[in-house]
Amino acid sequence: MAHKFFPKEEFLLKGHAACPGCGAALVLRHVLKALGARTILVIPASCSSVIAGPFPKSSYSVPVLHIAFAASAAAASGIVEALDKLGEKTFNVVVWAGDGGTADIGIQALSGAAERGHDIIYICYDNEAYMNTGIQKSGLTPYKAWTTTTPRGNPSFKKDMPGIMVSHRIPYVATISPAYPNDIVSKIRKAAKIRGLKYIHAHIPCPPGWRFDSSLTVRIARLAVLSGVWILYEYENGVFRLTGPSRKLVDKSKRKPIGEYLKLQGRFRHLSERDVEELQKLVDERWEAIRKDIMGENA
Amino acid sequence: MAHKFFPKEEFLLKGHAACPGCGAALVLRHVLKALGARTILVIPASCSSVIAGPFPKSSYSVPVLHIAFAASAAAASGIVEALDKLGEKTFNVVVWAGDGGTADIGIQALSGAAERGHDIIYICYDNEAYMNTGIQKSGLTPYKAWTTTTPRGNPSFKKDMPGIMVSHRIPYVATISPAYPNDIVSKIRKAAKIRGLKYIHAHIPCPPGWRFDSSLTVRIARLAVLSGVWILYEYENGVFRLTGPSRKLVDKSKRKPIGEYLKLQGRFRHLSERDVEELQKLVDERWEAIRKDIMGENA
Amino acid sequence: MSKVKVPVARPVIGAAGKTGIWRVSRPVVDYSRCTLCGICWLYCPDSVVEISEDKKRVVIDYDYCKGCGICSVECPFNAIKMVREEVR
Amino acid sequence: MSKVKVPVARPVIGAAGKTGIWRVSRPVVDYSRCTLCGICWLYCPDSVVEISEDKKRVVIDYDYCKGCGICSVECPFNAIKMVREEVR
Amino acid sequence: MKRMVLSGNYAAAYAVKAAKPHVVSAYPITPQTTVIEKISEFVEKGELDAKVIRVESEHSAMASVIGAAAVGARVYTATSSQGLLYMYEMCWWAAGARLPIVMGVVTRAIAPPWSIWTDHSDILTLRDSGWIIMFAASAQEVYDMTLQAYRIAEEQCVSLPVAVAWDAFVVSHTYEPVDILDDEEAKDFIRPREEKSLIDFEDPGSLGNLTYPDTYQEMRYDISRAMDNALSIIRDIDEEFGKKFGRKYGGLVEKYLCGDADYIIFLVGAAGGDARVATNILRRQGVKVGICRIRSIKPFPYKEIIDVCSRAKAIAVLDRSSVFGGKGPLAVNIRAALHESGINIPVLEVVGGLGGRDISVEDFLEIFRLVIKGKKGLIWWGLKGGE
Amino acid sequence: MKRMVLSGNYAAAYAVKAAKPHVVSAYPITPQTTVIEKISEFVEKGELDAKVIRVESEHSAMASVIGAAAVGARVYTATSSQGLLYMYEMCWWAAGARLPIVMGVVTRAIAPPWSIWTDHSDILTLRDSGWIIMFAASAQEVYDMTLQAYRIAEEQCVSLPVAVAWDAFVVSHTYEPVDILDDEEAKDFIRPREEKSLIDFEDPGSLGNLTYPDTYQEMRYDISRAMDNALSIIRDIDEEFGKKFGRKYGGLVEKYLCGDADYIIFLVGAAGGDARVATNILRRQGVKVGICRIRSIKPFPYKEIIDVCSRAKAIAVLDRSSVFGGKGPLAVNIRAALHESGINIPVLEVVGGLGGRDISVEDFLEIFRLVIKGKKGLIWWGLKGGE
Amino acid sequence: MSRGEEPDILEISWYGRGGQGVVTAAQILVWAAMLEGKYGMAIPFFGAERRGAPVIAYNRISSKPILVRGSVKKPNIAVVVDSSLIGIFDPFNVVRDNGYLIFNSVERPEVGGRKNINVSYVDAVKIALDIGLVIAGIPLVNMPMLGALAAVTEVVNVDSIVQAVPKVISSKVEENIEAVKRGAREVKRL
Amino acid sequence: MSRGEEPDILEISWYGRGGQGVVTAAQILVWAAMLEGKYGMAIPFFGAERRGAPVIAYNRISSKPILVRGSVKKPNIAVVVDSSLIGIFDPFNVVRDNGYLIFNSVERPEVGGRKNINVSYVDAVKIALDIGLVIAGIPLVNMPMLGALAAVTEVVNVDSIVQAVPKVISSKVEENIEAVKRGAREVKRL
Ligand SMILES: Cc1ncc(C[n+]2csc(CCOP(=O)(O)OP(=O)(O)O)c2C)c(N)n1
Ligand SMILES: Cc1ncc(C[n+]2csc(CCOP(=O)(O)OP(=O)(O)O)c2C)c(N)n1
Ligand code: SF4
Numbered sequence A, B: 001m002a003h004k005f006f007p008k009e010e011f012l013l014k015g016h017a018a019c020p021g022c023g024a025a026l027v028l029r030h031v032l033k034a035l036g037a038r039t040i041l042v043i044p045a046s047c048s049s050v051i052a053g054p055f056p057k058s059s060y061s062v063p064v065l066h067i068a069f070a071a072s073a074a075a076a077s078g079i080v081e082a083l084d085k086l087g088e089k090t091f092n093v094v095v096w097a098g099d100g101g102t103a104d105i106g107i108q109a110l111s112g113a114a115e116r117g118h119d120i121i122y123i124c125y126d127n128e129a130y131m132n133t134g135i136q137k138s139g140l141t142p143y144k145a146w147t148t149t150t151p152r153g154n155p156s157f158k159k160d161m162p163g164i165m166v167s168h169r170i171p172y173v174a175t176i177s178p179a180y181p182n183d184i185v186s187k188i189r190k191a192a193k194i195r196g197l198k199y200i201h202a203h204i205p206c207p208p209g210w211r212f213d214s215s216l217t218v219r220i221a222r223l224a225v226l227s228g229v230w231i232l233y234e235y236e237n238g239v240f241r242l243t244g245p246s247r248k249l250v251d252k253s254k255r256k257p258i259g260e261y262l263k264l265q266g267r268f269r270h271l272s273e274r275d276v277e278e279l280q281k282l283v284d285e286r287w288e289a290i291r292k293d294i295m296g297e298n299a
Numbered sequence C, D: 001m002s003k004v005k006v007p008v009a010r011p012v013i014g015a016a017g018k019t020g021i022w023r024v025s026r027p028v029v030d031y032s033r034c035t036l037c038g039i040c041w042l043y044c045p046d047s048v049v050e051i052s053e054d055k056k057r058v059v060i061d062y063d064y065c066k067g068c069g070i071c072s073v074e075c076p077f078n079a080i081k082m083v084r085e086e087v088r
Numbered sequence E, F: 001m002k003r004m005v006l007s008g009n010y011a012a013a014y015a016v017k018a019a020k021p022h023v024v025s026a027y028p029i030t031p032q033t034t035v036i037e038k039i040s041e042f043v044e045k046g047e048l049d050a051k052v053i054r055v056e057s058e059h060s061a062m063a064s065v066i067g068a069a070a071v072g073a074r075v076y077t078a079t080s081s082q083g084l085l086y087m088y089e090m091c092w093w094a095a096g097a098r099l100p101i102v103m104g105v106v107t108r109a110i111a112p113p114w115s116i117w118t119d120h121s122d123i124l125t126l127r128d129s130g131w132i133i134m135f136a137a138s139a140q141e142v143y144d145m146t147l148q149a150y151r152i153a154e155e156q157c158v159s160l161p162v163a164v165a166w167d168a169f170v171v172s173h174t175y176e177p178v179d180i181l182d183d184e185e186a187k188d189f190i191r192p193r194e195e196k197s198l199i200d201f202e203d204p205g206s207l208g209n210l211t212y213p214d215t216y217q218e219m220r221y222d223i224s225r226a227m228d229n230a231l232s233i234i235r236d237i238d239e240e241f242g243k244k245f246g247r248k249y250g251g252l253v254e255k256y257l258c259g260d261a262d263y264i265i266f267l268v269g270a271a272g273g274d275a276r277v278a279t280n281i282l283r284r285q286g287v288k289v290g291i292c293r294i295r296s297i298k299p300f301p302y303k304e305i306i307d308v309c310s311r312a313k314a315i316a317v318l319d320r321s322s323v324f325g326g327k328g329p330l331a332v333n334i335r336a337a338l339h340e341s342g343i344n345i346p347v348l349e350v351v352g353g354l355g356g357r358d359i360s361v362e363d364f365l366e367i368f369r370l371v372i373k374g375k376k377g378l379i380w381w382g383l384k385g386g387e
Numbered sequence G, H: 001m002s003r004g005e006e007p008d009i010l011e012i013s014w015y016g017r018g019g020q021g022v023v024t025a026a027q028i029l030v031w032a033a034m035l036e037g038k039y040g041m042a043i044p045f046f047g048a049e050r051r052g053a054p055v056i057a058y059n060r061i062s063s064k065p066i067l068v069r070g071s072v073k074k075p076n077i078a079v080v081v082d083s084s085l086i087g088i089f090d091p092f093n094v095v096r097d098n099g100y101l102i103f104n105s106v107e108r109p110e111v112g113g114r115k116n117i118n119v120s121y122v123d124a125v126k127i128a129l130d131i132g133l134v135i136a137g138i139p140l141v142n143m144p145m146l147g148a149l150a151a152v153t154e155v156v157n158v159d160s161i162v163q164a165v166p167k168v169i170s171s172k173v174e175e176n177i178e179a180v181k182r183g184a185r186e187v188k189r190l
């Protein structure tokens, strides 16, 4: 019955060029369903430039501006202001950018657009590495994860990109996961109603990049949430709120051990038990901070 | 007697090209005193490229790499890694960048260097506009301030750059003011002892840019602190601490009204009383959040 | 002088070709188990699960289904089996 | 073939010339009031206040002092007056 | 028509005001800054109804006008030197996407070392990118050319971005009389952008999709053809402007006394004025000299150049840009043109005026003397301490 | 010496390993990525003792190697296409600061539209910037040239950055036998960087200070002289390498049967192999044809080209890069060279092979046929649907 | 006039799908040729690389250094690693007269009207599955195909392939070699 | 051979310091020339612009359109807005024979050995202070100097300057005009 509660129309057309089991395709499908036809996508260099399919065809049935890697939020700024000046009334301008295109090379443009407050829905689809070029470490690659440029595990920590955007004091920041499409649709729709730059960060399991069987995309996404590695929340005008299954996970006993999430993925195969414990500790600390935050608020 | 407690040697040589009363020159003078001769400065395009004086002379008596506007943190990354590999042991690599070079065009490089954690002291000297090019709005220009590109006042809010850097989870973030040189020296020295990227944000009154008499630089810097517009604090491994005179200002009654700070500056001359009230409210809200934070911690 | 041809790509099904041939395994629905819950539709990244007009059947478009197997893993009623494609 | 001349600039006093000529007003110390507290030294952005060898006198290097007036404003003992330079 | 005293940069801003763009987006850099300051002032005063985007870098400046132009807006941006280099990727993007963007480029030397003075190295980096590049030599020409640039860019058989360049300080910050069009005159010359948006909700399409080796080259060829079309469009619009307002510049090149000249100097930009004075002096002495100022760097006016040279005995070419390990960008093209048409005259290739180094009337007199003496090959001009 | 089967990109990585840089900093982009992946692997396996900086963009990649090189480190980076354009400002910086940086550039078409295949438009954007540009045509040459690049860059009379370019996929991802130097051989050929750091705590100095119009031009002239010096350095090092290891490429140009050739094609890059095959075919038919593959794009080898042309009846020049509103970068330089030396032969200017479009043996045969027939002027080659 | 006029070059096209190891096979073939004192080149054509998506690679093998780098248009040998691709590529028509077509197939493949070519086939999937060479659900059929190629044509010896395998592959080397050998043994000529 | 050979161009150099309004003065002069039907150009030389730092600007005025843009090397007129700059610039030696030197000075300036020039001076500081034209502590001496220039030389009439002032200046217009007039009145010839 799930299909009854979701918009029917498909804007991500079948026969696109994503790998089998691509989490990005799945999230984009629901994002576009939530927003409908009057949506312009701005897509920087990324897997999604390829998923589009080669000229003269496109698998996206909304208008798309493909753009250089660092440029998406700036291009979107121009589109929004131009459409506004040209008298268009109802439309969504959506940046659909990877983790590299958001947290690394694209952060300047994003930060600038956020400061100026253009009416943009900026979605970072975070498959935690540069996938289009073949799995290199990005600023959002998790600590210790294997990539081709970190053959023995990433020595850096994953940037807290939503946190950075919260520090930009934009009106809406949220996280989403392909395992929870209803959460996606409701957050995207909420974002569409708010004026200013909205930042939404999607967790995107990627079978070839994370080295798992393509059938496990949703399962892994779900485990990320249930183990507390990926936290579903939103910040509305600075007010923090856990959403969906994450709401219950402040209590550590409700969270699955992180090992369940890690062990399905080849990129974590080299981890020792100590490593897993270290990662578990980091997750727990993160939640402890959230707990304090929420308590503080209640107090 | 003040001079007895500060290092004697001057590394910012007299006869430099800063405007009379330049706050940037004053802070840089103390930064270099605090760090000493084994310090490399990396300076992106900014007033400080000019303060240096024209080739073949330099008013900085430490090694300097002048670098392109967007590039300072990346260039510093390369210097640190190279010196390390070449076997150098004790040195400071300091980025000395303006607000534009930090929060706008330079944020990508800064964010990347922060994520990788190179051993850099990154100092943003924030005169709240692009001064070298003649007072244009930057991402750190205050709300409603006049600049040549915002002739009727800046419609955007000043980015919370230290907050953004705290979100990067670097080991040390601090703010400084030319009115409090002892605070400068102690924070810079603390930063020099910590491994990783340290971010220090200096408030820099600028006589031509802010439109005030050059004799008032220190007075205005002090008023910024005492009115609570500029808050002196540090974050050490995520722990927040007010420093110097700001410690006492959680109590609103101890703070000077913001009008005292604003009225000395031509860039705020066009503000109505309502505007001033609005700005006062924003300051008070900021402090209220700090109060809650600190209380939360104490609780 | 000729006008500009601006290189605009247009939406079509199968922009990357008949992606069905990418498939290694084929999802096969066991209609006896299927409750039409729609979960497979919900989670298919390739938009190839259709719930047929009369709402009686889950139909997979094998011309484009890449055989990722998500539907099979996610079906709460175990109604989708992955069957190895013949290597012809 | 000649070696490279790498264009390295070297530190010197007066990189921007004798900046004393920029001055509109000149800070003049009233030694009768001065307590040698060092505040003027601390706040001078041009590094031109010196506390003389014998520690008895605050000396301003007029060759380079730009006359900003900070020392005058900040001196806690009102010991520095700004005097308009003659326009020659 | 109204005569005002304007700097080159203010003249650009007035032209932009007359063109009524929807979106202006730029990032400050000396010596371009006063262009955008003036535009900001027009907008804040309500004299120009445009959105100003105060971007965080030049890469974003160009990206944002690309976005705006792609949905049908008329746009403007301006930059210099490091700014142009920083937005370089996006400049190629603008041309590849066939967007009729107009950009002002105030030429300035490239760092390091830092220098804010004129030097054409920056604008010349655009010459392969698909941008049309026009170079103006006075505040008046900046005004006229900026207006014409919109017409050229938006011609349906062109649809390419146009850069209008002018020299730092000697034009950008130099005040001189400029004739400004009245609103009616401007409206008559420059109509609203015709073309409908590339990106349309009713008939959605994508701009920029991946091309396999079987489709890419044809798209580049289309740009090449558009560039060829621009040759006559630039001439025609110069003519039309001349008829309407009484000022024309000769289209692709501005010839000064070239008709019967034995010796000609080719150059670009503001130094053309000083060169003309030198020409006058020599003409008074009976020496037949002329100046050919290249206005259109892209498309490059081979035909016009061959024409000018067909009667000459020897020429000099002044490249006001860094020339390393080869010949200067102008010299090489002019020599190629001569080779193609079998004109076997000596060419003196002069590199000079870099980083704001003055090139004066005396310099041009001296260069003419060398040309007359038959000097050829490449020389650096005006070096302290000599070559 | 050890023979392995390597792709062009892996060959570059092996050469870097042999050169023992202190700092490697790069950003991924297809088709360069496997270069840095392989280097990362060497480092993580302990086979190369270098710091790898996994930067957040190409602008930062170049900035970080600039920083490292300025304090005396040997460095490496690599990129392609958009990446090169994105770091463009810093490329000019590297040259202006006279830093002996070595960079691999895997040539790829520039977007939009996206294309990941070979096209020389990207590397050619560096040709005014002060970089030495060498172009390799096989995995072996990528290896040899990358090693030689360090020697050239670090020569005291040069001290300029060197880019080594090679074609996407047909070289970068094509596996072929490559001879790799032993550690001892490499050590003998390539010593540690001599020059002391520019930035020194004992004798502090600043790099890049503002220059007034009275000092800038001389610094540019110094680069020009260094570039001229590089002409013989490139030749000498090619000779030395040849003597030591038995492989040489002719220095600035690689001539194939040019000695007595009536008709010659000039080109750059991997298509040179196919062109040689066409030459063989025609030679067997008694037609005197030859190929001149330009290896050094900067400094540009005018002398060698004139030499090669002095006996030719007609030539063709293949520009594998976008040519808009003018002549191709190679064609224009070759024509200029011919003009300067008064060689009045027909030149067929061919633009083709863009965005990975194949240029096959048949194509070269056809081009030769046109040259022999006396065809001249500019043509686009291999367009679907014709010109 | 075709490239064939450059004497002594053997051209091979590989048709497969992402994940089957086509590029690796082409690379091993170059090593094998080198071990026999020959020259070789392996040229992958990269589109959007996706698991399951069509992939093509070329080899050139010769006793002399190889100059040509253009794509192979008329191969001497076509190796159809995945027969499902026949609709997309056209191995039948491209192969030269007297050339070879080698299929991964359980049964005798249909060759349509094409005469004048040597056709053979091997059940590479079975071999891969038997030996346990499967990655992410895809049988690694490249090794048996290499074996078959070596056995059916004269490009290189099977032994050379066996020696070349460890130069490129670092895990399950024995199994891969076994797969090569079985491919060589089990290939059937039409 | 000097630019002077281009007939009919008057060249003026202004020597001042940042904040004194030198560039504005040069700009007003072009307006004034234009109002008289002449052509003009104002060329500021920008270094690091700093309050108090030396600043230079050039004018060219002619009855014909002006082509030359190079810097002025031998002006017909030098206006020394700030005499403290004499050590840095050399107004005495650059001015052409029979040219003009105009000083901002309380007293008769020292002209050293230079003959053949017309020297005059005006106490512009006093005028600016009297009228209250001071910004950030710096007296705006540009207006009196313009007035003096117009009075002493034939470049433009004082009236034209008066008319030109409001084209460039939008605040304290009356005061500025008053300062021009007083400059014209109070200038003294040597
Ligand atoms: C300036 C520039 N640098 C590098 C690239 C190459 N590039 C294209 S996509 C990509 C990776 C994108 O990573 P991400 O943003 O995480 O998206 P994903 O591919 O993972 O979906 C890279 C490095 C480029 N196109 N442009
Ligand atoms: C890529 C690039 N864009 C623009 C400039 C011009 N520019 C030089 S300094 C500067 C302003 C710097 O502002 P900020 O960083 O705040 O330093 P400040 O000048 O205020 O000290 C600008 C815009 C440049 N040098 N490079
Ligand atoms: S690499 Fe990952 S994110 Fe990219 S298309 Fe494939 S599955 Fe999707």
Ligand code: SF4
Pocket (backbone or CB within 6 Å): B017, B018, B019, B020, B021, B022, B023, B024, B025, B047, B051, B127, B131, B132, B205, B206, B207, B208, B209
């Ligand atoms: S403009 Fe401001 S920051 Fe810049 S040098 Fe002058 S006083 Fe200092």
Ligand code: SF4
Pocket (backbone or CB within 6 Å): C029, C033, C034, C035, C036, C037, C038, C039, C040, C041, C058, C074, C075, C076, C077, C078, C079, C080
């Ligand atoms: S998920 Fe299973 S039960 Fe639900 S509709 Fe699909 S096949 Fe039927």
Ligand code: SF4
Pocket (backbone or CB within 6 Å): A021, C027, C043, C044, C045, C046, C047, C048, C049, C060, C064, C065, C066, C067, C068, C069, C070, C071, C072
């Ligand atoms: S196997 Fe994958 S692509 Fe096919 S229907 Fe199931 S979920 Fe969709």
Ligand code: SF4
Pocket (backbone or CB within 6 Å): D029, D033, D034, D035, D036, D037, D038, D039, D040, D041, D058, D074, D075, D076, D077, D078, D079, D080
């Ligand atoms: S601040 Fe005043 S009292 Fe203190 S040392 Fe200076 S002059 Fe003397």
Ligand code: SF4
Pocket (backbone or CB within 6 Å): B021, D027, D043, D044, D045, D046, D047, D048, D049, D060, D064, D065, D066, D067, D068, D069, D070, D071, D072
């Ligand atoms: S006036 Fe300014 S520059 Fe001079 S001594 Fe005082 S503080 Fe220093």
Ligand SMILES: [Mg+2]
Pocket (backbone or CB within 6 Å): A098, A099, A100, A125, A126, A127, A128, A129, A130, A131, A138
């Ligand atoms: Mg990614």
Ligand SMILES: [Mg+2]
Pocket (backbone or CB within 6 Å): B098, B099, B100, B125, B126, B127, B128, B129, B130, B131, B138
């Ligand atoms: Mg600033």
